Amino acid sequence: EPEVTQTPSHQVTQMGQEVILRCVPISNHLYFYWYRQILGQKVEFLVSFYNNEISEKSEIFDDQFSVERPDGSNFTLKIRSTKLEDSAMYFCASSVVNEQFFGPGTRLTVL
Amino acid sequence: QQQVKQSPQSLIVQKGGISIINCAYENTAFDYFPWYQQFPGKGPALLIAIRPDVSEKKEGRFTISFNKSAKQFSLHIMDSQPGDSATYFCAASSKANSGYALNFGKGTSLLVTP
Numbered sequence: 001e002p003e004v005t006q007t008p009s010h011q012v013t014q015m016g017q018e019v020i021l022r023c024v025p026i027s028n029h030l031y032f033y034w035y036r037q038i039l040g041q042k043v044e045f046l047v048s049f050y051n052n053e054i055s056e057k058s059e060i061f062d063d064q065f066s067v068e069r070p071d072g073s074n075f076t077l078k079i080r081s082t083k084l085e086d087s088a089m090y091f092c093a094s095s096v097v098n099e100q101f102f103g104p105g106t107r108l109t110v111l
Numbered sequence: 112q113q114q115v116k117q118s119p120q121s122l123i124v125q126k127g128g129i130s131i132i133n134c135a136y137e138n139t140a141f142d143y144f145p146w147y148q149q150f151p152g153k154g155p156a157l158l159i160a161i162r163p164d165v166s167e168k169k170e171g172r173f174t175i176s177f178n179k180s181a182k183q184f185s186l187h188i189m190d191s192q193p194g195d196s197a198t199y200f201c202a203a204s205s206k207a208n209s210g211y212a213l214n215f216g217k218g219t220s221l222l223v224t225p
Contacts, residue, residue: 004154042216057210
């Protein structure tokens, strides 16, 4: 069964450093998403991406964040200058339309 | 503003019992309502979903009941098993938003005791 994959599973970084989180969505899916989940809290939407551009973003997704689909399979989330409050699980998801399938997540720890 | 409100925060059910989790929404533009199951350290897994043109959807032991006029929907887990112990999230999205962003509830931690 096809699934969304994410790398790395855990990323530790120093405050102010740039990080890139990587995702491989399910191959025939058209929409790609990033969500985050701070420990013990609900899942929060960051951004959706369709047809090589951002289709929707939340207020969390400020200028420090960017997304890219550099080739036909990868989808990345870049955080330019990490802050302590960026520490969270980051989930990638993909869908044909509504039905979103999530990856296993990347745990980002900012020290 | 919390667009999807979920209750209870935690739930303990005996094996074989019925687990019921409730959600309420405010945005009448929402037209897709999924439930996700999440185990510790894992990503949310799509369990079952419903659209507002039906009042109930059943898949195995899992049933969604939907009340459009009350803007509420609920998940029923019949014959609950210890393996169902997980966190459950309701969510909602609208095709009016071009990106189909999911708005999640705060989650319900379910414990099914043997």
